[in-house]
Amino acid sequence: MTAPLHEPTTEAAPTAGFEAGVPEKAVQGRSLGRIAWERLKRDKLALGGGVVVLVLVLVAVLAPLITSLAGQSPYERHEELIDPLFSTPIGSFGGMSSEHLLGIEPVSGRDIFARIVYGAQVSLLVGFASAVVAIVLGTVLGVLAGFFGGWLDAVISRVMDMLLSFPQLLFIIALVSVMPNEMFGLTGTGVRLFVMILVIGFFGWPYVGRVVRGQTLSLREREYVDAARSLGAGRMYILFKELLPNLVAPIIVYATMMIPTNILTEAALSFLGVGVKPPSASWGQMLSSALSYYEADPMYMIIPGLAIFITVLSFNLFGDGVRDALDPKGTR
Numbered sequence: 211m212t213a214p215l216h217e218p219t220t221e222a223a224p225t226a227g228f229e230a231g232v233p234e235k236a237v238q239g240r241s242l243g244r245i246a247w248e249r250l251k252r253d254k255l256a257l258g259g260g261v262v263v264l265v266l267v268l269v270a271v272l273a274p275l276i277t278s279l280a281g282q283s284p285y286e287r288h289e290e291l292i293d294p295l296f297s298t299p300i301g302s303f304g305g306m307s308s309e310h311l312l313g314i315e316p317v318s319g320r321d322i323f324a325r326i327v328y329g330a331q332v333s334l335l336v337g338f339a340s341a342v343v344a345i346v347l348g349t350v351l352g353v354l355a356g357f358f359g360g361w362l363d364a365v366i367s368r369v370m371d372m373l374l375s376f377p378q379l380l381f382i383i384a385l386v387s388v389m390p391n392e393m394f395g396l397t398g399t400g401v402r403l404f405v406m407i408l409v410i411g412f413f414g415w416p417y418v419g420r421v422v423r424g425q426t427l428s429l430r431e432r433e434y435v436d437a438a439r440s441l442g443a444g445r446m447y448i449l450f451k452e453l454l455p456n457l458v459a460p461i462i463v464y465a466t467m468m469i470p471t472n473i474l475t476e477a478a479l480s481f482l483g484v485g486v487k488p489p490s491a492s493w494g495q496m497l498s499s500a501l502s503y504y505e506a507d508p509m510y511m512i513i514p515g516l517a518i519f520i521t522v523l524s525f526n527l528f529g530d531g532v533r534d535a536l537d538p539k540g541t542r
Contacts, residue, residue: 249535256531262524270330277324280311284328284491288319296506304509312513315496316503322510325491326517332492333521336406336476337469343411345465348418349457355419356426357449367423370416378413379478385409386484399490406479410472418464425460429453459536466529470522477518493518 250256269276277283288310291300297317299305304313304322312322355366386405393401429435430453438448479485480494488495493514500511 246535250531253531253534255527256534259524259527259531262520263528266330266521266524267334269327270334273327273331276327280321280323281309282321282324284320284324285489286320288314288321290319292317292319298503298506304507304513306509313507313509315499316507316510320489322496322513325496326493326513328491329493329496329514329517330521332403332480332486332490333473333476333518336403336410337473339407340410340414340472341465341468343407344414344418344468345461347411347415349422349461351415352419352422353426353449353453353457356423357430357445357453363423366419370419373413373416376413379475381413382406382409382475382479383482383484386479399486402486406476406485410475414468414472418461418468421460421464422457425457426453429456463529463533463536466525466532470525470529473518473521473525 291305291310291314292298293300299314299316299319301307306313310321310323312326314321315325351366351370355363386402386409389401389405391397391401393404396404430448435448435452438452443451476485477492477494477497480492481498483498486492486495488499496514497511497518500507500514504511
């Protein structure tokens, strides 16, 4: 009997993974937050900026503890360390020593390190709080204008155009200058900080409002919004469940870009003499005082200038990284 032309078929051999007794890995989905975090981790500059921002926040929060450990106060005068003839610190580099790490101020002899640490409180408080005011107002009014449209959109858009045409810095200078020393239970520096936060935030919301309005106009025409309408979802459901979650990314990005701008505005106001007043510490006010001594004591100008530069640069680097990480079309 002749052999068959074809050998009988046999079962396919098991894969190497099963032969070794190792189960196959299941494919896992990644959330948008995880994708954004993985992108952000690859951006070393953004991570570095974020670390510096975190350190600055900790310094501002723990300012009393830090200055007490250093054995200095931002208000204590050391006039015995000042040259009576030139009113400048005795010693090189602005009087730097083991007791005064960054030197002392001319005339008053106050410790610069302690005042830089307390100045971080003022800058970050104004930067963050005014950004919160602007984002809350801008998000609420921008969503209402973009979602409901019609006369409401026209009114809110014209208000935004009007506020954007105002000379913000001049208006803030005029308003802060006429504020009373006591208001809402606050006095002195507290009143000025409160007014700066409200005014900077109020003039900042139109920028947020425009971005949110444009995003809302685009999102309300998407397929998932039409699907929700076809299933009988109401306006409030669509607004809070479908639109607002998709607006979180642009709002976060804009917040990270707005905070350094607000810090620079506060420094400019204090530099011009309408912000924080002595003896309260402010980086801008220290720069203003240093103008009279920049030749005899350049460190008094360099140190607060570096503090502002490093803070703003760190926020900008971190903001750029967050923007790239949250961009769904990004390739990084």
